[in-house]
Each structure stands twice: as C-alpha cells, then as structure tokens.
Amino acid sequence: MASAPGKVILFGEHAVVYGEPAIAAAIRRRVYVSVEEIATDRIEIESRNLKIRESMRLEKCTRGELEGVSAELKPLWHLCHKMLELHGHPLKHGLRVEIRSEIPESAGLGSSAALATALALALKEIFSVDMSPNDIWNIAFESEKIVHGRPSGIDNTLSLHGGVILYRKGSMKRIRLGQTIPLVVGDTGVSRSTGKMVARVRMLREKYPDVIEEVIRAIGRLSLLSVQALVDGDLEKLGDLMNINQGLLEALGVSSPEISMLVNAARKAGALGAKLTGAGGGGCIIALPAKNAINNVVESIKRVGRDAFLAEIEFEGARIESGGAHG
Amino acid sequence: MASAPGKVILFGEHAVVYGEPAIAAAIRRRVYVSVEEIATDRIEIESRNLKIRESMRLEKCTRGELEGVSAELKPLWHLCHKMLELHGHPLKHGLRVEIRSEIPESAGLGSSAALATALALALKEIFSVDMSPNDIWNIAFESEKIVHGRPSGIDNTLSLHGGVILYRKGSMKRIRLGQTIPLVVGDTGVSRSTGKMVARVRMLREKYPDVIEEVIRAIGRLSLLSVQALVDGDLEKLGDLMNINQGLLEALGVSSPEISMLVNAARKAGALGAKLTGAGGGGCIIALPAKNAINNVVESIKRVGRDAFLAEIEFEGARIESGGAHG
Numbered sequence: 001m002a003s004a005p006g007k008v009i010l011f012g013e014h015a016v017v018y019g020e021p022a023i024a025a026a027i028r029r030r031v032y033v034s035v036e037e038i039a040t041d042r043i044e045i046e047s048r049n050l051k052i053r054e055s056m057r058l059e060k061c062t063r064g065e066l067e068g069v070s071a072e073l074k075p076l077w078h079l080c081h082k083m084l085e086l087h088g089h090p091l092k093h094g095l096r097v098e099i100r101s102e103i104p105e106s107a108g109l110g111s112s113a114a115l116a117t118a119l120a121l122a123l124k125e126i127f128s129v130d131m132s133p134n135d136i137w138n139i140a141f142e143s144e145k146i147v148h149g150r151p152s153g154i155d156n157t158l159s160l161h162g163g164v165i166l167y168r169k170g171s172m173k174r175i176r177l178g179q180t181i182p183l184v185v186g187d188t189g190v191s192r193s194t195g196k197m198v199a200r201v202r203m204l205r206e207k208y209p210d211v212i213e214e215v216i217r218a219i220g221r222l223s224l225l226s227v228q229a230l231v232d233g234d235l236e237k238l239g240d241l242m243n244i245n246q247g248l249l250e251a252l253g254v255s256s257p258e259i260s261m262l263v264n265a266a267r268k269a270g271a272l273g274a275k276l277t278g279a280g281g282g283g284c285i286i287a288l289p290a291k292n293a294i295n296n297v298v299e300s301i302k303r304v305g306r307d308a309f310l311a312e313i314e315f316e317g318a319r320i321e322s323g324g325a326h327g
Numbered sequence: 328m329a330s331a332p333g334k335v336i337l338f339g340e341h342a343v344v345y346g347e348p349a350i351a352a353a354i355r356r357r358v359y360v361s362v363e364e365i366a367t368d369r370i371e372i373e374s375r376n377l378k379i380r381e382s383m384r385l386e387k388c389t390r391g392e393l394e395g396v397s398a399e400l401k402p403l404w405h406l407c408h409k410m411l412e413l414h415g416h417p418l419k420h421g422l423r424v425e426i427r428s429e430i431p432e433s434a435g436l437g438s439s440a441a442l443a444t445a446l447a448l449a450l451k452e453i454f455s456v457d458m459s460p461n462d463i464w465n466i467a468f469e470s471e472k473i474v475h476g477r478p479s480g481i482d483n484t485l486s487l488h489g490g491v492i493l494y495r496k497g498s499m500k501r502i503r504l505g506q507t508i509p510l511v512v513g514d515t516g517v518s519r520s521t522g523k524m525v526a527r528v529r530m531l532r533e534k535y536p537d538v539i540e541e542v543i544r545a546i547g548r549l550s551l552l553s554v555q556a557l558v559d560g561d562l563e564k565l566g567d568l569m570n571i572n573q574g575l576l577e578a579l580g581v582s583s584p585e586i587s588m589l590v591n592a593a594r595k596a597g598a599l600g601a602k603l604t605g606a607g608g609g610g611c612i613i614a615l616p617a618k619n620a621i622n623n624v625v626e627s628i629k630r631v632g633r634d635a636f637l638a639e640i641e642f643e644g645a646r647i648e649s650g651g652a653h654g
Contacts, residue, residue, distance in 0.1 A: 225538065
C-alpha cells in the first residue's frame with residue numbers, strides 16, 4: 001500500500017497565470033492505493049469513494065487498448081499501461097488495485113495527482129523495479145495530463161515530496177517551515193471549472209488592464225510577503241494576508257456567494273484569515289484558525305451546511321504504508 | 328420650505344484619503360425643511376424622523392448660548408445662531424423649523440449636510456437676505472463640522488449643487504452626465520464608524536505597505552475609468568467597476584458579512600454591480616440594477632431583512648419647494 005497527500009494553494013492563484021509567484025502546500029489528507037496480486041490474468045481497479053470497479057485483461061492493458069473505461073479511472077488505466085509498457089510484467093498473476101481517499105474529488109485539492117502518485121509508487125513496489133523520484137513524477141504527470149490538459153506540475157510535486165512550494169511559471173522553490181500550520185478546509189460543494197475561471201480573469205484583464213494588472217501585482221507581492229510569515233509561523237500575518245488575498249480574488253470576479261458564506265462563517269468562528277483556494281467560483285476555502293479555535297471553525301462551516309475538516313500542512317510526501325501491499 | 332439631496336460615494340472611498348480620486352453623486356432622496364413664523368419669541372425645531380422637538384428663546388439663540396440642546400439638533404441650533412448673528416433678526420416673531428427626511432441617518436448618505444444646506448436655504452428665504460451659493464455652502468459647512476470634525480466638503484457641495492463630482496484631496500471637478508442612473512441603496516442597519524474604518528486601513532497599510540499601496544492605486548485607476556462610463560451611461564462597465572471596487576474594499580478590510588450579504592442579494596437579483604458606499608464596516612451598499620431589475624434588486628435586499636430603496640442620481644441641488652414656507 002502506498003499513499004500520497006493532497007494540496008491547497010495558500011496564496012497567489014490566478015496571479016500565477018500572469019507570471020506572479022504563488023504558494024502551495026501539501027495537506028495531511030491522503031489517497032491510499034493498495035495493490036495486490038490476484039490469481040487471474042486481469043487487472044481490477046476499484047475506487048471506494050467513487051464506487052466504481054472496473055477490470056481488464058493484462059495483455060489488453062499492456063497494449064494500451066483502453067477503450068471503454070470510465071473517464072474517472074482512465075488516468076489510472078493509462079498509468080498501469082505505462083508501467084507495464086516500461087517494465088514489462090514482472091508478476092505471474094493479475095493485480096487488484098484498491099483506492100481509498102481522504103481528499104474530496106474535483107475540489108481543487110489535488111486528489112487526482114495524489115492518486116496517480118500513490119498508484120505509481122505502489123506499482124513500483126509490487127513490480128520491484130528501480131524508479132527514481134523523478135521517474136515517479138514523470139509517470140504521474142503523464143497520467144495527470146489526461147485529467148487536466150495542461151497541469152502546472154505543482155500538484156504532482158507536492159504529492160510526491162510534501163511540504164510548501166513557492167512557484168512561478170517555470171520555477172519551483174521549496175520553503176522550509178519550522179512547524180506545521182493548521183488549516184481548515186471548507187467545501188462549498190459547488191463544482192468549479194478552472195478553465196472558466198481563468199478565462200473570466202483574462203477577459204476582465206483585457207477590459208480593464210490598468211486596474212486588473214495592479215490587482216495581480218498586489219497578489220504577487222502578497223505571496224512573496226507570506227514566505228517569511230510561513231517560515232516564522234506568524235499566524236496573525238498569514239491570516240491578514242489570506243484576508244487581503246480573498247478581497248483581491250473577489251476583485252478578479254472568481255469568488256461566489258457560497259465562498260463568501262464559508263469565509264465569513266470561518267472568520268466569525270475565530271479564523272485569523274480565510275480565502276478561497278484554487279480556481280474559485282466554487283470548490284474549497286481554507287481558513288487559518290486561531291489557537292484553540294480549530295473545532296469552532298470546523299463546526300461553524302458545518303453549521304451553514306457544508307463539509308469541513310482540519311488539514312494541517314504535511315511535510316511528508318508519497319510513501320509506502322506499513323502493512324502495505326506485500327503484507 | 329427648502330430641500331436638499333443626500334449623496335452616495337460611487338467609487339474610491341478610503342483611497343481618497345491617500346490622494347486618489349473618488350466619485351460621489353447626489354441622490355434623489357431629500358431632506359425637507361420648512362420654516363414659518365410663529366407668534367412667540369422662541370425658535371422651535373422639530374425633527375419628525377428623530378422624534379425630537381426642542382425650543383429656545385430667540386435672544387438666547389442669537390447670543391449662541393446653546394447649552395442643553397441635544398447632540399442631534401446641535402448643528403441646527405448652531406446654524407440658526409450663525410444666521411441670526413450674521414443677519415440680525417429681520418422678523419418680528421419666533422420661528423418654527425420642521426424637518427422631514429427621506430435619507431436614513433448615520434448611514435453615510437450625507438443626511439446631515441443635506442439638512443444643514445436645506446435649513447440654511449430656508450432661513451435665507453424667510454429672512455429675505457442676500458446670500459450667494461458660496462455663503463450657503465460656508466454656513467452649512469460650519470454646521471457640518473460640529474457633526475463630523477473634519478468633513479471633506481463633498482457632502483455639502485453635492486447637497487447644494489446636485490450632480491456628480493470627481494474629487495481628490497483639495498480639488499473637485501463636476502462630471503456632466505447625459506441621463507440619470509438608477510441606484511438601489513440597501514441599508515445594513517449596522518451603524519458605521521468612519522474614523523474606525525479609516526484607522527483600520529491606515530494600520531493595514533503600515534503593516535503591508537507594498538500590497539496595500541497597490542490596492543489603493545488600483546482603486547484610484549478604477550475611479551478614473553468610471554468617469555467615461557458615467558458620461559456614456561455604460562451601465563455594464565459601471566457594474567464591473569463597482570464589483571472590482573467592492574473586492575478591493577474587501578482587501579482593505581472594510582467590508583463586513585452584512586455588506587457581503589446585501590451585495591450578493593443584489594447581484595443575484597440582477598444588479599450589474601454592487602458595493603459598499605462610504606466608510607464600510609456597516610452603513611449602506613449601492614447596487615446598479617440592470618434594466619427592469621430595479622424592483623427585483625430592492626425586493627431581494629428586503630427579503631434578507633434589510634431596508635432598500637431606489638435612489639437615482641439627482642442633478643438638482645438644494646431648492647425652494649413650491650408651496651413653501653411663505654405659502
């Protein structure tokens with residue numbers, strides 16, 4: 001069994017499209033993938049969360065004949081195919097892949113990258129083949145492309161390595177924190193469309209370049225300011241910056257009444273700051289609870305009828321779980 | 328009887344403190360002041376809205392012995408005193424001043440300036456004395472200082488002249504519109520403290536100058552952009568700019584859950600844009616309804632339990648009402 005963490009964007013979503021820096025962090029919510037040999041010539045994949053179970057003959061998967069699989073599991077079938085193609089099939093029998101996730105799907109929390117990363121690691125283990133972290137990254141990224149078209153690679157990096165990253169177009173830099181930071185994630189339950197939101201900002205920027213470029217620059221500056229606050233564990237400052245960032249995202253037109261509702265519920269319950277995370281228009285918010293206010297913040301979001309959970313920043317990336325696939 | 332209109336800030340509140348331009352407009356909601364002679368030696372002032380009635384001997388008022396009057400009516404007593412001091416007392420008898428207002432008090436809608444302006448104009452008429460518009464402005468402004476400490480003079484100018492004004496620290500410029508623009512005003516019912524909100528922005532700017540100065544500049548640019556949109560009557564663009572401005576005010580920390588609630592209610596009901604107006608933290612919002620959506624927007628705000636009314640931009644300033652004081 002292998003696992004890999006999800007992620008949140010802490011600061012800088014949307015501005016990153018225009019070359020500004022953004023900050024993302026792995027969170028202590030994982031996807032678990034167990035792989036075991038079974039006495040057939042087939043591969044079975046079962047997602048407990050999605051309640052989907054599919055199976056395919058090994059040879060068919062090796063040849064990459066993936067017609068007829070569900071859109072949800074297609075990236076995983078593709079990843080299995082790539083592994084078989086690269087490494088042959090070192091096992092005598094079929095495989096059973098079982099997926100269990102602590103990360104809500106399609107919520108901007110990196111569940112698809114975590115899933116691909118955990119599956120790649122689990123397959124590497126059961127195949128007993130040599131793969132560098134970079135090899136794992138690449139094969140998971142290939143699979144991610146099937147879901148997202150043009151992923152940034154951030155999700156994969158955080159799923160694989162954990163921790164916090166400052167990234168811009170074309171560069172990533174690790175930020176080392178002395179301690180974890182508690183975050184509460186609230187889920188609006190409204191599905192988001194990253195593409196639509198990115199297009200909305202682009203249109204607004206074309207219409208009002210003077211104003212919107214200034215807003216985007218302000219977000220970039222705020223992301224840079226957050227680095228020292230993260231290193232220092234200065235929660236007060238991080239909260240302020242989250243609140244400012246949320247306002248600037250409102251100005252970009254990517255917030256929503258549901259997001260406002262959760263952000264306000266979190267702040268009222270003792271969050272030092274709260275903002276949407278990811279593309280907006282739906283999806284999730286993150287809130288930084290004051291000391292001793294974690295439960296209050298979670299409960300306050302639940303009281304307005306939405307799901308919420310604690311998700312501390314996670315320093316450990318993908319890993320083999322004890323009592324894993326070979327156990 | 329004389330009347331004078333209230334006002335709203337359309338764009339640029341708070342940024343104006345740091346030298347950026349802002350836009351304010353008179354609204355078609357008025358304070359009415361009727362003054363009539365009465366057969367006593369006293370002045371009586373009655374505010375129907377505040378349900379306050381006070382009276383004082385003429386001589387006492389002429390000498391400016393205003394101890395014991397209510398805080399609410401003090402600016403008016405002061406104005407009466409100044410008029411008597413300047414012009415003597417040209418009437419044989421006492422005066423009865425009656426006030427009726429269509430403008431919510433302490434909501435950032437310029438009710439105190441409108442009241443002082445209307446009273447000054449009504450007294451000028453009944454005294455039959457020569458006063459230039461500038462004289463009226465000055466005497467109303469003196470009275471305004473008792474309420475606000477350091478008023479900008481915008482409220483007085485709009486009460487006196489109506490219309491729309493672009494102003495910066497130390498300068499005002501009239502913007503000429505081809506037609507009025509409908510605005511819906513929604514009242515959070517939460518009293519605001521301008522001083523507290525200005526101090527909050529100042530503190531945030533001291534803590535995060537790089538970011539907050541960028542936000543303030545963005546607001547200034549947006550105010551300038553709105554000028555052409557106002558002249559053109561480009562409602563779509565004005566709505567966009569209001570929404571961006573609201574986000575930037577959120578970033579400055581002067582919005583509130585109640586403001587968000589009203590803004591979202593207005594947008595949901597067909598407002599092209601909506602934002603807080605004035606200092607924030609409470610007070611009022613303004614919404615720009617799409618054609619045919621005026622009633623929807625008003626009703627949507629009322630449905631969340633707050634007062635709302637239509638308030639078009641008003642081109643006419645203070646005026647003598649027909650059937651007035653001498654009638």
